[in-house]
């Protein structure tokens with residue numbers, strides 16, 4: 367159970383959330399969807415609820431176990447194997463290690479030393495069994511399998527895994543802890559965008575798992591279907607008002623209720639506007655008389671305050687009108703890839719993939735999790751080399767715009783502004799400022815270190831730097847992950863009108879629809895085919 371007391375959340379000088387009293391509480395049986403625009407403060411608030419950071423004001427009371435999945439999981443001991451990481455949830459990895467140690471002593475030594483090791487081993491083994499250690503192995507493997515982690519990955523060290531695989535291991539670890547062997551669980555789960563990097567099968571499995579979870583759950587997600595299936599409550603975070611609205615109902619009812627609330631607020635705003643302008647007129651009249659000057663001044667100040675508040679709401683409601691760049695001119699086939707190959711040791715992910723990207727062509731890369739779609743894009747982008755003879759033949763005028771799944775193209779230590787300038791050193795400063803404005807970066811936001819941006823803001827920044835570059839081949843790896851529904855629509859609208867070539871990796875059917883692809887590449891074989899709608903099913907599976 368988690369309860370907040372007079373919680374106040376701030377970043378820098380900005381208040382994201384004021385929650386008087388015990389406004390936010392999670393009890394067993396609660397399955398709460400935490401929603402709001404990108405940058406509203408969902409992740410920040412969840413970190414505070416999880417006890418990762420202290421709030422600016424107030425406090426949080428927690429009882430029982432908590433399983434927290436961060437939006438971005440890159441910390442922790444990265445030399446562990448994936449299996450140990452998952453098992454560590456119940457301390458089983460420690461016991462297993464001690465068992466192995468005693469086992470080695472048993473093999474090597476004799477007499478009393480050996481007897482002692484046998485004794486220790488059997489005690490450890492007893493504890494291991496009591497904690498469900500033997501079933502745990504297969505239970506953990508089952509969860510991993512359901513999350514699309516292949517068996518071979520479990521024996522790899524975390525630092526050899528891709529970001530997406532790491533994240534699935536973290537999720538497996540938390541869910542494994544929450545199953546607790548007995549099936550029932552009192553663990554409070556705090557999950558920050560758990561479906562990023564998951565395929566449709568895994569999302570389906572997760573949906574069932576979470577809707578049965580009894581221990582209390584807060585989930586941040588932009589996935590409407592998932593929210594609909596899992597949640598029985600919704601918290602809507604609005605950083606402009608600095609409030610969290612609590613809706614004690616499922617997601618579809620919440621949507622209706624919020625639409626009503628917003629209509630009411632719009633009406634109130636219109637009224638306030640009327641009032642403010644009436645005040646201003648009055649003040650102008652009064653101001654003419656010297657004796658009433660003080661009253662007039664007060665009235666004006668009140669009107670100003672009202673107007674300011676309204677402006678803030680208007681700015682926040684603003685939606686960016688994004689358009690991708692007019693591509694720089696290029697030859698008929700700006701990019702030609704030959705014999706691309708990816709090996710892990712002796713294990714072949716894909717081999718001998720050929721691919722020609724013609725000017726303005728639209729290609730979707732399909733394939734199951736781990737088929738090498740992200741790696742293929744990295745090779746096309748030139749950030750990873752092929753493991754063999756082949757390579758990329760650059761055509762006349764090629765200008766690549768690469769959008770990476772894990773935002774590796776952003777320098778976290780540099781500010782938003784510096785990142786943009788670096789991506790496009792010869793651009794006109796004024797043009798860049800208005801471009802960033804369209805992506806809703808202005809004022810203080812420009813000076814913020816990019817590493818502190820929210821997930822969706824990072825996605826927006828990566829896209830903004832792409833837009834400024836006049837690329838004629840866009841390589842897009844899951845460009846809609848992390849985006850709130852409104853921002854996602856904007857990006858997809860922009861994609862529709864872009865005239866350059868696009869190679870897209872996504873599991874978002876809406877993104878494929880927006881692209882209207884001509885061709886598909888099916889990994890790991892690299893087979894090419896003309897697009898037909900029957901491929902849409904594979905998009906969702908991929």
Ligand SMILES: Nc1ncnc2c1ncn2[C@@H]1O[C@H](COP(=O)(O)OP(=O)(O)OP(=O)(O)O)[C@@H](O)[C@H]1O
Nearest residue numbers: 377378404405406407408409410818819820821822
């Ligand atoms: N050090 C900082 N200085 C200024 N602003 C910051 C700092 N750290 C975070 N922020 C801002 O706080 C806001 C809240 O971030 P948070 O990650 O909580 O958002 P979010 O709701 O999870 O968004 P998303 O949906 O994109 O994940 C963002 O606008 C972010 O840029």
Ligand SMILES: [Mg+2]
Nearest residue numbers: 409437820821
């Ligand atoms: Mg977030």
